[in-house]
Amino acid sequence: MFTKQLVAIAVFLSFCFSNAQECTLVLQGKVIDFHDSKPLELAQIYVVQLQKTYISNADGSYKISGLCPGTYDINVSHYDCETKKITFEIGQNRTLNISLEHHISELETVNVLADVHDNHASTQSSTRINAEKIQEYSGGSLGDALATVPGVSSLKTGNSVVKPVVHGLYGSRVAIVNDGLRQQDQEWGVEHAPNIDLNTASNIQIIKGASALRYGGDAIGGTILIEPARVISKDTLRGHAILQGQTNGRGGSATTTINKYRASGWYQQATLTYKKLGDFEAPDYVLSNTGSETAAVNLGVGFKTFEYGASAKYSFYNSDIGILRASHIGNAGDLVRSINSRQPLIINEFTYDIDAPKQQVAHHGLQFNVFKRFAGLGKLSMDYSFQFNNRKEFDIRRGANVGLASLDIDLQTQNISLYGIADAFENTTYEAGIDYMNQLNRPNAATGVRRLIPDYDANKIGAFASLTHEPSEKWVLDAGMRYDRYDINATKFYLQSRWEDLGYEVQFAAFEIGEQGNQILTNPAFQYDLFAFTAGAKYLWDRHYDLALNLSSANRAPNPSELFSDGLHHALATIELGRLDLKKEQSYKVNATFHGNEGDLDFEINPYMNFVTDFIQLIPTGIETTIRGAFPVFQYEQINARLYGVDVHASYDFWTKRPAKEMKTNPDEIVDELTKLVSLESNISYIHGTDSSNGIPLIDMPPFQMETQLIWYNAFVKRLDFRLANQTVLQQNRFPNNNYDVSIPDDQGQLITSTVDISSTPAAYSLWNVGVSYAFAKANTKINLSTNNLFNTQYRNYLNRQRFYANEVGRDIQLQIIYNF
């Protein structure tokens, strides 16, 4: 052993000495910032062959002398910078300038989020959901995870179709951007959930306003940005695998994400998810036909260095979702029976089978990205994406049509965008971009049911520019504007009687193409000019307090459903009619965000106001009788809406002193370490929405809600955490009266006039959830055991479209095993 070391030293010394005489070459140069070419002081230049480190001077200069002719490897590192490896050859004295990138956030090397209010360089109201939270919801839906954010709630159809509602608005008023790609999955429908696998997200940012102009100016409710895991430039394999099982639905999910990175810049990413659930159960009965099955694949490959990169990604999402059997009804009389019975009229044994009524959705996304960075300026990137969405809905049908979809729509969307950011300047960042979208909607003609949404071609071309200015460390100012030109060209058959009844034969005679039987073929075509702007200011007192004020204004063009809907809706027994003469919506929203951090207390208060002129909503206009019976008619109309509300988030940590085991220099010394004992977190959301044209409340406004969570850390043993959470939702007392009367035959043959109460809101409820989690193996593996709705509380949710038919799900015990690598 000893001799070996001696030999090694001898060899080493002889190597040094034998080369000493010829080694007089000098390498010198400057270490500079890639962005702004400023010198970097205290950069460390480690010469691998010499095992020696040199430090750069105040002007960035360095000098390495005593080099021999030959090839050397050096590692250049600097505080906040990624280490750069350079191999160079030297035959004579030479100069080598080294540029490093010191904006670590832009470099995307690490992704440590200090708190949820991390977007300090922007005035918009935004909240982030971190990876840990996302992992907690591995078996849930995107909507479930989003609903944990104050100000975000869910519009549900049953328990599997969950649509995010941001500050009271949803559907096409909320843009979902998945990995930089605006999701186009027929989001206009109330019972259409986003076709996105939550498990592909590494973090999610929710912007509660129209200020994310890069992704479109029409998101007057908000924008949800789903971001995948960031690319790391080192040789490593990262990822996780999560297994989850639950008693309610008697199923579970499995998901795994594997990210392979190379120091050369090449990387591969993959996420696979599979989820299967049977019928959910309410406290007293099975919610028949509410099972679901979801499979998702995400694959990505790319090459990324600091200066340039390219990537290609493919994602596939497929979901079969059963719709509560009892919620498929024939006419208004059936609805009255359902409402009065207080429990579903069809309750079967538990099953994993999914029968009609059900939804089958498939979403394919293909995207390519290239980017290039320019020294001293910024970054230019270009994206192309292709999305194909197919949606099938199966109703209860008769004869040869059993098993045939009633709705079968292909939606194909292509996007191309060019985006530039100039972030090299001291105080100001500029952003600009142009994008073009082409969208084709093609409903299948073989369904035997008239098309809910017609064939259409849509094009959208837009451009935006924005800037963020930080005149001092105390102020952030930002502003931006966007313009989009949207045109839609549809081909649609109307029933002649409907076309005439709506007065379109006079108003839109120009759209008529021809007549076939009792239907009329039309070609409605519309153009909309959409403007959006945003401006804001933020003041930071010190490290602890900041106040931001953001104003955003946006236009939204009416969506295809609002323009063209035409027919019977089986879930609510209503006839829904679009309106061809809808104008664009115009929203003005003010968000104020006050964030404070005082000791162990962290809080954020976010009051907001949103005035929407020409707000598009469904309004009851009368009753129509068909052979099936009577139906209320709802038509889209435009009113002025006023929404205001407040979101509050607060957390408080209690700490405890424990005698430390480590770091004792002498046995008599007592060293304490502080550890988190208990954390208390609370979210409150309140919203007040009014149809100011008619002086009545807006429909479907989320009721007052409060969530409180208490976590006890390291209970009994290290890394064993207990969690107790309560969700209290009050009754919504502000709702429009949309009740209507209908004649229903009673069992004695008399026609009885009954009021169909579709307006009243469910009572307040309070749910308790408990959980315990234990992390081991250096915290890489975690087991969560949790119970939701601990007391099996019976309740109904105002924002669930199935509240007329059944209670919400009862107690659910979940076990989850997370393995991170």
Place this chain on the structure above:
Amino acid sequence: MKTMKTMKTMKTMKKSILALPLVAVFFMTSCTDDDPVTIINEEELITTVELELTNSTDATNVVLFKSVDIDGEGPDDPVITITGTVNTNSTYLGEVRFLNESIAPSEDITEEVIEESNEHEVFYITSVNELTITKTDVDNNGNPLGVVTSFQTGAVGTGTLTVVLRHEPTKPNDNTLSGAGGETDAEVSFTFEVE
């Protein structure tokens, strides 16, 4: 060697950067299809409910109750026509027909109802005193179906007769609408006069 590789990568990169717009343009232009939009006629639509009553002792005494809503879910209300007279203290053979007359030739949906008899039932509810309606046909399981009926009239009287076709009702049931459940495929009320 390493620099060579990087160089190569850069070249590939530049190539792909150039190729992207071309690929995009190709996709953007190649995916349009211009198939004509074809008309869809509602296949399961019931536009017409016909109840024909034939006096069992007098074949010329035929009463027809008819409700037609030719535009289906459209705004026009059903048109009701009643021809013939219902006599007192008589027995009638009743037959109900469900038709789709929005297409030519019209489709007789009653056939499907009979084919899928286990998933269907026709209900007759009346407020007319002394009118008794009996279902005389059965489904494949031997439960009442209600396409064929017997109407027994009594004294003079007027009231309503409601004919309801239910899809996937509970079978067997207590012959009431509330007890049967299922969803309503057709529901028509006629004025019923016994003279």
